Amino acid sequence: MGVEVHWWNKKPGERAQWALDPLVGVGPLRFGMNSDEVASAMDGAIAHVSQGLGSGKGWGSYTDWGVTGIYGADSGLVAVAIDAMDGPLVRLRDIELIARVPSEVCADIQDLAHREGTPVRVNWSGDPEVEAWGVSMGATQELGLSSEGYLQRQDTMITHALLVGSELAEDPYGSEPVAYWWDVSDEQLNPGTWPVRAEEDRPRWDWTPLQSIGPLRFGMNPQQVSSALDEQPAARLGRYSFGRPWENPGEWILSHDRFDKAGVTAHYACGPGGPPTLGAVTVDGLTGPQVEFEGIRLIGMSVQAVDASLMQRLEESGMGITFACGGDLGSPGLNMYVRANRAGDTVVSGARFCRAEWEDHG
Template identity: 70%
Template sequence: MQWVLEPLVGVGPLRFGMNPDQVASALDGATAYISTGLGSGVGWGDYSDWGVTAVYGEDSGLVAVAIDAMDGPLVRLRDVELIARVPSEVRADIYGLALKEGASVRVNWSGDPEVAAWGISMGAALELGLSPEGYTERRDRVITHALLVGPELARDPYTSEPVIRWSDVRHRAPNSGAWPVKAEQVRPRWDWTPLEGIGPLRFGMNSEQVAAVLNEVPAARHGRYPFGQPWEGFGTWMLHHDRFDATGVTAHYTSGFGAPPTLGAVTVHGRTGPQIDFEGIRLIGMAVSAVDTALIQYIEEREMGLVVGCSGDLGPDGLNMYVRTTRAGDTVVSEARFCQEGWEDHG
């Protein structure tokens, strides 16, 4: 499909201000297969057949449309194609058009261009393809997606209600628009003991022990207050994870009623983290397609099981390790999450 963006008015057949029934009708009777609060005020609906997510405001009026990188329609603004392209090329085209029209371009939370005058905030997602055998496989680059908003959200789309309820990016590390990748020769090498620990970190450590052994103060912390379940207790803030930028890792914690947070998983960052080997396969900072190929070959040769995580991450069965991806400009590099036994990874 090819849609045209009319800045701050609508995109394709959709117009800002439409209610959910009107959006469904404009999309040929489409069903929102995943939805929250549709028709009851603030809410959103994922029309996966179209590759579109519609976000609604207080009066159930359409205020934002997210266009998926892989499945969404191709959206054109003037002569600029916005979707499913190389991010740096789209960025150059947006800056060129903005210069011609006198519009101001800023960098959003993900390091991509955002233009209030047009109500657009760009982003990028991992490109997927099909292997020769017909299986979905991860590619080594990202392609563009977009959040398109009406005038009331154009000033700051991702931190505005109700977008923040649909996609809360406040706990993600903001990017300035650069993705430097640490060279292999300057990365420290860490050992990994499956289900027990990684490098100097051991599962079961408390957050103070983690910070002490890394000799680093967390650059960011993320947690929540309990939702009121009896086993969680009441009013005590629960730590989810600490991000250590100098070391290049994120520590993930598990906690419960009356129990302090303890280390349950560690994500080693692809661009900056230490190198980890698994049976001669370098897991960190590599082309993800190469890591996937080597990992699958190793598993098949030994008739092991392959586990696919909820985000498409791959790992050998029984080790609770998942090879993940992280963006590096127009490309992606591999990173990995190492978990204790019983840890349920949710992406």
């Protein structure tokens, strides 16, 4: 899911104030509306990004409002996603749900649910979900503008929400209409805790740009990667290749292996008819090994601080600066990108290290 940034022209008081009517609607929107009715209810809003809109199951992102409408098989509205940075400020009873510290919203939801005798569970991202209200909370990294006026990642998380009608309330993210918009089936389930390994407990890995990271050399096959780490993958994800219309889906192609003990994910490239080979390694900011670049510690640190130090070093060296699809800071000459890993209400830095031919897509 791409990041849309339309908030910089909005003053704090300009965000719409919406009330949630659980399982019925939110603000001027009611579940069951078609896309034309949704657009009309938001003063003629335009879905600048959409898929399958008006043709059955689909979704439309009304970026000027910070709202995404998700539609079911009959093109009726079944879910509304509220963006953390520029979406309406949604209130449930006496709780403000959007753009707040996640743990504070969680505590408020637990308190209200206790008073109303309503169960609260933890969703895939480790955030509260309440079936009786059709609410599934989430959080995203906060963005800001630097003193020079450019986009800057913060070290804080703020809340967003998926709000659904009664037909999806039992499993909001497990429903097909929602999965067309955001498929979380391959995401690592979070129990609601984000333990961060202490700096002194992290092994140190050397990095040779475009060639190797720690014991891993780009070009290794999956067996060699597992052997080098002395660990079997905790999760293995891939896809089926697409054949001609009259053929079967084709062979299963390995995409990446996740190694939880080492705190890294191995990403593989696979050409037509060729075996998978190591093309990139993502070091997790919470649990991965420490890696340095010219004295800058890249892993488990403040994302703002790493971004600032790395940008200064890259500008001084003339190596060039680039940003990956998700906003990760990197350098085309290094093919390395600083990533942000959630640690509860905050984020810590991770990184993805790639071989020269690897095109990073977030």
